[in-house]
Amino acid sequence: MVMTALRLVFPLVLVGTLADLVNRSWLESTGYYYQTLHVTSWLLRRTRLQQGVLLVQTGALGLAVLGVAFAVSYLLIARVTRQTSDRLMGGGLAVLALQFLNVNPATLRAGRPLDWTAMNLGLTGLALGIAIGLLIGNLYGWSVKRWSQPSDVVIRPLTLGTLGVLLTALLGVLWLMRAPLGSTTGLTAWLRGPLTGASGWGSLLGVSVLNGGLAWLGVLSPLPSTPQQAAMAAQNLATVLETNSWRLPHPLTGQTILQPYANMGGTGMTLGLLVAIFLVTHNATQRHIGWLSVLPVLGNFNAPLLVGLPVILSPILWLPFLLAPAACLSLSSLCLALHWVPASAYAFAVGTPGPLISYLGTGGALSALGLASINLVLSTAIYYPFVKWAAIAEQRVHEEAISDAKL
Structure with missing residues (x-):
């Protein structure tokens, strides 16, 4: 199931990684091909090209993380029900939960737009996307198994989806109120310890x-x-x-x-x-x-x-x-x-x-x-x-x- 989800987002990861490779090795001054091929002497409008490459990189890798969360949840729910509406609702809830975890709490101030922590929607967030997909998919599947009313193509996904959005929103608010840092900042800080003076x-x-x-x-x-x-x-x-x-x-x-x-x-x-x-x-x-x-x-x-x-x-x-x-x-x-x-x-x-x-x-x-x-x-x-x-x-x-x- 996770293998299937990962292969579904493989094209996005491939395109995003190639864009990252082009940017960092060809367009950045620290890149191998930038230095060996003297890119600045023949490449015109390098800065504008770099902006476009970064857009492709961020968009593809960000969508890959959202996609893997959606796919894992969708495929888990597919094991317990054949209704496409339930599968789509579970996948949508996984994407919503992942978005709540990727808001920068430091920007939660009145009159200011929220900032998304884009790094969590890149390669560093793939594990988080898988985890969210597993959590939401299993919870939604558990709810489907215990649904006592006759199965309905509209009522059940509508009811479970509404309850899921409310619960996800509540947990998101609690997370943002309690978390002083982004969802991966603490982990990154903890991992720096073994590297100090290695x-x-x-x-x-x-x-x-x-x-x-x-x-x-x-x-x-x-x-x-x-x-x-x-x-x-x-x-x-x-x-x-x-x-x-x-x-x-x-x-x-x-x-x-x-x-x-x-x-x-x-x-x-x-x-x-x-x-x-x-x-x-x-x-x-x-x-x-x-x-x-x-x-x-x-x-x-x-x-x-x-x-x-x-x-x-x-x-x-x-x-x-x-x-x-x-x-x-x-x-x-x-x-x-x-x-x-x-x-x-x-x-x-x-x-x-x-x-x-x-x-x-x-x-x-x-x-x-x-x-x-x-x-x-x-x-x-x-x-x-x-x-x-x-x-x-x-x-x-x-x-x-x-x-x-x-x-």
Whole structure:
């Protein structure tokens, strides 16, 4: 049910992610293609184009979150009733509940328009959309089962819809009166703690697992950086520039090891997942989603792949999703400790192809490129049996659905 809902919003996530990739890697000054292709020298009206791209990005990803809430609730209610009016009413209530949670409480003042917290209607809000859909769908389905009057195409959805809107409005008012911050601000603040000064194999492993776990739950955004991380990166870069030595004061940080060696393709080392999908040749659906996701994954934007397969909430793919980056992180830390590869010190631009991050970050060290290639092979080997297993499981579910439809 959640898998079906995620695949329904996959086109929106794909379009929104591609727009995000274009904006951040081509139109922003920190982008890889902006810097390497000197975009400002040949692209006219860049600012106006960027505004249009941002509109596509925000609109598509925002609608994807609303859509997944609607679809999850709709599909849950479809299990208990065939009436389309009930399904549509339940989906509409899920969208309404999600909107109530995405108002900025700081703007609740007389005479001022309300501001929507748009970030909650982007990739960070996908988990919230799934949760709201599950909650509203189950509550509405429970009400349908206990409806004592004869089923009616108008009366029941009208009654349950009215009660649902009133209850949702009441809870929304209580939420906005009690919540001093947005619905994800507190969570983000809490997650900053483990990242403060993260240095060393153990702490980086914890960051990797936490980041992967949140992405598996549907929070498709990287964990926030901290001032301590920025300071360590600056000290590493100053050491290289001033002494021409790669004996960095902070050799194990997110920038030196985690990003260049264990996050190729995005959280979960998903470039290895993409290669594994193409190696498993007997599942056309997986390969189709893989081809559609090639460009964003190469730029380390993996949301389409995580939504389309889906990896989110997958009972099969969660283990390799956490294990692959952990294995790459461990191997890379060992190679760095043995001085087989230099630590990455140069900051990488947004959208840099995953395998090139370590090469460029070490000033062109071939050993770093070699280690990145080994990590890609290692992550592909970890993902391969699970991708094959997921393909077999999906095929069995499809066959059972066809058999049930014929009965």
